[in-house]
Amino acid sequence: MKLYVNMPTTDEGKKMLNEAMAKVQATLVLKAIDDLNISSQSKKKVLQGILKELKKQIKEKEISS
Numbered sequence: 001m002k003l004y005v006n007m008p009t010t011d012e013g014k015k016m017l018n019e020a021m022a023k024v025q026a027t028l029v030l031k032a033i034d035d036l037n038i039s040s041q042s043k044k045k046v047l048q049g050i051l052k053e054l055k056k057q058i059k060e061k062e063i064s065s
Helices: 011-035 040-064
Strands: none
Touching (some): 011 040
């Protein structure tokens, strides 16, 4: 599959693209977790682990900026 994207040139356009891509990525992650052959409780733990790691990475990025 090929995907062609006309890259935005304005800051507002770049922000909109980043937000749209983040939503797509989040949807894909949630679908992947949902497709796991594990209990609902285990899926919840996987999601909590992902959220914990993302928060950690955000804090690390804020500290280094």
